[in-house]
Amino acid sequence: MxxxxxxxxxxxxxxxxxxxxxxxxxxxxxxxxxxxxxxxxxxxxxxxxxxxxxxxxxxxxxxxxxxxxxxxxxxxxxxxxxxxxxxxxxxxxxxxxxxxxxxxxxxxxxxxxxxxxxxxxxxxxxxxxxxxxxxxxxxxxxxxxxxxxxxxxxxxxxxxxxxxxxxxxxxxxxxxxxxxxxxxxxxxxxxxxxxxxxxxxxxxxxxxxxxxxxxxxxxxxxxxxxxxxxxxxxxxxxxxxxxxxxxxxxxxxxxxxxxSQGVKRGKVAVDIDFLRSGRELPDALDEREVLHSIREALSSGSVLIVSNTVKRAIECYGLLKKHFPGKVLLLHGKLTNSDRERREERLFGERLVVVSTQVVEAGFDFDANLMITELAPLDSLIQRAGRVARQAGASGKVLVFNVADPRPYASGLVRGTRALLLETNGKALEESLHSVEAAREHLDEVYIKPFVEQLKEAAAQLLLETEAYLRSLRLFSSPPEEDFKLREGFYVTVVVPEVYERLLQERTEASA
The missing domain is CATH 3.40.50.300 (P-loop containing nucleotide triphosphate hydrolases)
Structure with a gap:
């Protein structure tokens, strides 16, 4: 070096x-x-x-x-x-x-x-x-x-x-x-x-x-x-x-x-009792035991609550505002850059209950004492739990709750993660936070080849079209007739009149 x-x-x-x-x-x-x-x-x-x-x-x-x-x-x-x-x-x-x-x-x-x-x-x-x-x-x-x-x-x-x-x-x-x-x-x-x-x-x-x-x-x-x-x-x-x-x-x-063979970070305890008993968000947030855990964590740090959908995140936010007025912050991927920036201004200066979706799974430099999360595929849970006790010597807790509807995730991945957590009493998640080798081993128990191959079958035709597009692509030529999509989904082309585009650019440059 x-x-x-x-x-x-x-x-x-x-x-x-x-x-x-x-x-x-x-x-x-x-x-x-x-x-x-x-x-x-x-x-x-x-x-x-x-x-x-x-x-x-x-x-x-x-x-x-x-x-x-x-x-x-x-x-x-x-x-x-x-x-x-x-x-x-x-x-x-x-x-x-x-x-x-x-x-x-x-x-x-x-x-x-x-x-x-x-x-x-x-x-x-x-x-x-x-x-x-x-x-x-x-x-x-x-x-x-x-x-x-x-x-x-x-x-x-x-x-x-x-x-x-x-x-x-x-x-x-x-x-x-x-x-x-x-x-x-x-x-x-x-x-x-x-x-x-x-x-x-x-x-x-x-x-x-x-x-x-x-x-x-x-x-x-x-x-x-x-x-x-x-x-x-x-x-x-x-x-x-x-x-x-x-x-x-x-x-x-x-x-x-x-x-990496491991890095310095705090100890995280994973509690799956709520998952085992089938309790779900947002309703469980009204329970005395859960509210007590949130209040206790807030006395020394912040709390992170993660839902799999924007709809349920908003429901959790609405419920918790009644119990913790002025202390609850909502984040999700549908916010504009400016709105997200305004809300994130509070993250570093206050002890908060942050209610969010998957946007916190990566690149979200936030440290919580307690995380409450819906069940999701194991890799998502590892990323979410990575926001807890990030500093060496710290300690934190993760509470995993059940989810009735696995969407937006594949149901097989959610079922596999539930089975693994119940079988290991949450240890699979705890181990994965400290060792990427342990994480890979546990992930490979969830992402098994027959299941992934079955998932891929539904996108086989779209993949063929994408491959044909890339094979036909030539520099300085018009795009091939075949369609190209980086992600699955319904694509819409939006044409913005240049007068509005100029106004937007002027505002952006003025605020820079």
Whole structure:
């Protein structure tokens, strides 16, 4: 491991931690602290915080693996528990090029995530890293851009900065010539293979691409293989990676693999008594025993309640507002960026009961004493429980409740998870929080091949159409006649008149 990587990694971790601390102290959002970075963050504070940071072994190995892949390209799979520093490690490898004065790895970092909310959070983190590293080296910060499917002009579209936080959808639809940000002057602005092949491409939280028919993982595999063949360095990261999901993503390609042997975090106890007795949300939140647990946890920290659907999350929120007025916050994926930012301003400065959906499963840097969750597939439960007792020496508790309707998940995955939790008395979930090897072993008990193959049958025709599209795709040509979808679902094309688009762009630039 190079000395430059060690210095930059410590600075990345310190920059993000100090940003959060400043947000907590000022009772504001991380976004606002980022905008006032020069006034609020000092080099002395960052250096002081760096003193207590020691890189994990897997982070050092990650740098060495990237060194070996640079130049020829290749695929790297990183498995590490939640809150272990995967993002800092891969970002530090990229930013360390500044300290070394040699762009040996890639001139561009393309950091992709499954959802817009996660992408926005990662954008803030990458901005913090960039500003912190710039202060360390006495340089100007590398520009960072945020892309989630906007309709603005070409300069904002994935080419806007050497560091890009993007939804995978935005990158993928550009790659297959389906994005049209250039309007009539440039109706097909593609994202060529050559541009991606010269980037460090990161796919984080890949477990979230698992869908009802395992369609998206198969499509992502189709997209990745030609990129790796073209010499791209691609990093796949997750804390919960079933063997069958990895098979879909990498196919027959050779790949390097890093598995973390564990990180420092608190102890989490999993209680499945409510699951065993069949109690469900939101009704159980009115029970005296549950309310007592929430009040007790609030006396020393925050509480997280996770529902599988927006409808039930709203019902839980409405019920809990009566018991904890002014202390309940609702988060879900249908909020606008500005609304979500306003609500998240409260997260760091108060003890709250946060009611949410799956949006907290990844990239949600929040630490709770108690989590109450509906039953979901094991990988989702591991991610949710990863928001509890994140600091070494802390302790927390997870209460798992039954769910009558498994949607939006496949019923077989929910049944398999229920059986595993009951059989192990919740230990399968506890073990998975501390060891990715234990997590993989337990996940493979739920994601069994016959069941996954059965799921895939329903999407077989759509996969054939997608494969035909990709085989027919040619650079600088009109898109093939076949249809392309990264995700299953009903797609709608929305045309926004340019007058409204200009107004929206003016407002966005004014608020920046």
């Amino acid at each position: 190079s000395r430059a990587f060690d210095r930059v990694l410590k600075r990345c971790v310190a920059s993000w931690n100090l940003l959060k601390y400043k947000a907590i102290s000022a009772r504001t959002s991380a976004h606002r602290v980022l905008r006032d970075w020069k006034d609020l963050v000092s080099e002395d504070e960052l250096r002081s915080m760096e003193g207590s940071i020691e890189p994990y072994d897997f982070q050092k190995v990650l740098y060495e693996k990237l060194e070996s892949l640079a130049g020829s390209g290749g695929l790297l799979v990183v498995e590490a528990p939640t809150a272990s520093g995967k993002t800092e490690a891969v970002a530090a490898a990229f930013f360390s090029q500044l300290a070394e004065g040699d762009w040996w790895l890639a001139p561009r970092l393309m950091y992709t995530l499954p959802t817009r909310a996660l992408t926005l959070t990662s954008y803030v983190r990458l901005c913090a890293y960039s500003k912190g590293v710039a202060g360390l080296l006495g340089l100007k910060p590398l520009p960072v851009s945020f892309e989630y499917g906007s309709t603005f002009t070409a300069k904002h579209y994935l080419y806007g900065a050497p560091v890009v936080a993007s939804t995978l959808d935005a990158a993928a639809y550009g790659y297959v010539a389906q994005r049209v940000p250039g309007k009539l002057k440039n109706p097909r602005l593609s994202l060529p293979t050559a541009l991606l092949a010269t980037s460090l491409a990161v796919l984080d939280e890949v477990q979230l691409y698992q869908d009802e028919h395992y369609y998206s993982p198969a499509v992502i595999g189709m997209l990745l293989r030609p990129l790796v063949s073209a010499g791209a360095v691609v990093v796949i990261m997750s804390a919960t990676l079933p063997s069958l999901l990895l098979e879909e993503l990498v196919g027959s390609f050779e790949y390097e693999r890093i598995t």
